[in-house]
Amino acid sequence: MKKLLITLMLTAMTPAAFAVTTLKAEVNGMVCAFCAKGIEKKLKALPEGHAAFVDLKSRVVAFQLKDGQTLTDEKFNKVIQDAGYSVTKVERVNQTVADIQAQLSKSGKEGSK
Amino acid sequence: MSKQYTIAPFSVFSLGALFFSQLVVPAHAAALMGFEDSAMLMTEIGRYNQEWMLNYSPALGHAIGVEQMRMSGKGEQATTITGINYTGLIKRWNLPSVQANIWFNGSVGEAKGQYDGFAYTPSVQFDMESTRLYFLAKARMIRAPGMNYDTAAVQAGFSFYEAGFDDTQPWFVIEAKTMRNNDPGLQVTPAIRLINKNYFLEFGVTNPWQGEGFAPRLNAMFVF
Numbered sequence: 001m002k003k004l005l006i007t008l009m010l011t012a013m014t015p016a017a018f019a020v021t022t023l024k025a026e027v028n029g030m031v032c033a034f035c036a037k038g039i040e041k042k043l044k045a046l047p048e049g050h051a052a053f054v055d056l057k058s059r060v061v062a063f064q065l066k067d068g069q070t071l072t073d074e075k076f077n078k079v080i081q082d083a084g085y086s087v088t089k090v091e092r093v094n095q096t097v098a099d100i101q102a103q104l105s106k107s108g109k110e111g112s113k
Numbered sequence: 114m115s116k117q118y119t120i121a122p123f124s125v126f127s128l129g130a131l132f133f134s135q136l137v138v139p140a141h142a143a144a145l146m147g148f149e150d151s152a153m154l155m156t157e158i159g160r161y162n163q164e165w166m167l168n169y170s171p172a173l174g175h176a177i178g179v180e181q182m183r184m185s186g187k188g189e190q191a192t193t194i195t196g197i198n199y200t201g202l203i204k205r206w207n208l209p210s211v212q213a214n215i216w217f218n219g220s221v222g223e224a225k226g227q228y229d230g231f232a233y234t235p236s237v238q239f240d241m242e243s244t245r246l247y248f249l250a251k252a253r254m255i256r257a258p259g260m261n262y263d264t265a266a267v268q269a270g271f272s273f274y275e276a277g278f279d280d281t282q283p284w285f286v287i288e289a290k291t292m293r294n295n296d297p298g299l300q301v302t303p304a305i306r307l308i309n310k311n312y313f314l315e316f317g318v319t320n321p322w323q324g325e326g327f328a329p330r331l332n333a334m335f336v337f
Contacts, residue, residue, distance in 0.1 A: 029207025031244050033278050033310040037336060038148025040278075040310070054278045056244055059209065082173055083148045086207040 020096050022064040023076045026089040030056055038083035046071070046079070051097040058104050064097040145200045145216050145238070146176035147336040153178075154335045159302075159319060160328035161185075161295060166198055174202035180220045182234070184255070184262055185227065186294040192260060194232040196222020203237075213241040224257035232257035245272050247286065266290035270306065281309040288317070297321070302330055311335070 030036045036054055039061055043052035048069040053062040061080060065071060077087045093100070147153040147170055156165040161184065168178025180198040185191040198220040206213040219235035236253030247270040255262040270286030284306040291299055297320060304317025313334035318327070 027207075028209050029205070029212040031210065031212050031242050032308060033276070033280075033282065034308050034313050034334070034336070035212075036278070037310045038151060041151075042148070056278055057275055084173055084202075084205065084207075088209075 019094050020064060022062050022093050022095055022097060022100065023071065023073070024063075024091050024093050024095075024100065025061045025076065025080060025087050027059050027061050027080055028086040028088055030054070030059055030061075030085050032056075036083070036085070039080055039085065042079045042083060053097045053101050055101075055104050057108060060100070060104065062097050062100045145218055146170045146202075149173050151336050154337075155333070157330065157332050159330035161292070161300065161319070168198060168200060174205075176200040180222075180234075182220075182255070183226075184292075184295070186262065187296045189294075190227040192224050192226035192228045192257070192262075194220065194222055194224045194234065194255070194257065196220035196232060196234070211241060211243045213239070215239050218253075224260060228257045228260035230258040232260075244275050247271070247284065261293050262295065264290060264292045278310060281307050283307055286315065286317075304330070304332075 027039075030039075033054075033056060036056065040052050040054050043049055043061075043063050046063075048065050048071045049063055050066045051064045053060075055061075063071070063076060073090045077090060080087050095103075145153075145155075146168055149170055149172055152167065152169045153176070154165070154167050157163065162182060163184075164180070164182040166178055166180040168176040170176040176199070178198045178200075179196070181193065181195045183191050183193045198218070201217045203215040203217055205215075216238040217236070218238065219233065221231070221233050224230055224232040232255075234253060234255045236251060238249065238251040240247075240249040242248070247268070249268040250266070252265045253263065255264065266288055267290075268286055268288040270284050272282050272284045274282075276282035286304050286306050288302045288304065289299065290302070300319045302317040302319040304315050306313070306315040313332075315330075315332035317330045317332075319330055321327070
C-alpha cells in the first residue's frame with residue numbers, strides 16, 4: 001500500500017516537476033540563415049536557456065528553458081526584434097527543442113511528398 | 114604626368130586590406146551589417162575594383178566602420194579610397210516569407226593614386242529577399258576631385274532549393290553594373306552564391322568572359 005501511494009505521488013508530481021518549457025515564436029522576415037544568425041547567438045547567450053532552434057521554412061524560433069528557469073515573453077521577443085525581425089505570435093509549449101525540430105522536419109518531409 | 118601610386122595613410126588598414134583581399138564581401142550583399150553588437154567583414158575582389166569593409170553595429174540599424182576601395186578607369190592608374198564608413202537601415206519590411214530593406218551606406222575619406230583628395234561615396238540600396246528569390250538595386254556616388262566612378266547595379270537571383278538553418282544554401286545570382294569612366298561600361302556578372310549561417314561566399318565572372326578580359330570576382334562576408 002505504501003509503495004502504491006509513493007508511486008501515485010511520483011506519477012502525479014512528475015509532469016509538473018519535470019515539465020519542459022519552451023518558448024516558441026512565429027517570426028516574419030526570417031529568410032536567410034546568415035542574417036538570422038544573430039537570433040540564435042543572442043538566445044544561446046541567455047543564462048536561462050538550455051537550447052535554441054531557428055527554422056527558416058516554418059518561420060519558427062524555439063527556445064527551451066533550463067529546469068527551474070523563467071523568461072518573460074517580452075524579453076524573448078526583444079531578442080528577436082533586436083536582431084531585426086518581427087514576432088507575430090509566441091506560445092509556451094511543453095516540448096523540447098529537439099521534439100519541435102523533429103516535428104518540423106517530419107512535417108516538412110511530408111509536405112514535400 | 115603620372116603620379117606615383119602610394120598606399121593610403123591608414124597603414125594598419127592598408128595591411129588589413131591586403132590580408133583580407135587574400136581571403137575574399139559583397140558590397141552588394143543584402144545585409145550590410147550584422148546584428149546588434151556584432152562585427153562584419155565584407156570583401157569584393159574583382160578585376161575592375163577591389164573593396165573591403167569592416168564595420169561594427171552598436172545598435173540595430175546602425176553600423177560604423179572602415180572601408181577601402183581601389184579602382185581604375187580607362188587607361189588610368191588605380192585610385193585607392195580609404196575612409197570611415199557608416200551604414201544605416203532606413204526602412205525594413207518584415208513580411209511572412211519576405212524581407213525588404215532600404216539602406217544608406219557611405220564613406221568619407223581620402224583618395225590616393227590617379228586622383229587625390231577628399232573622397233565621398235554615398236549610396237542607397239533597396240533589396241528584397243525570400244528563401245528562394247532575391248533582388249537588389251543600388252546606386253552609389255564615388256567621387257573625389259576630378260574623379261567620378263559613380264555606379265548603379267541591379268542583381269536578381271534564385272536559390273536552387275530551400276535549406277535548413279544549419280545548411281549551406283546555393284544560389285544563382287546575376288548582376289548588371291555600370292561604372293562611369295570604366296571599361297567595360299556595363300559589367301555583367303553571373304555568380305554562384307553560397308550562404309551559410311557563418312559565411313557568405315560568391316564567385317562570379319565578369320564580362321568579357323574569355324580571352325585577356327577574363328575577370329573572375331570573389332565576394333565574401335563574415336559576421337562575428
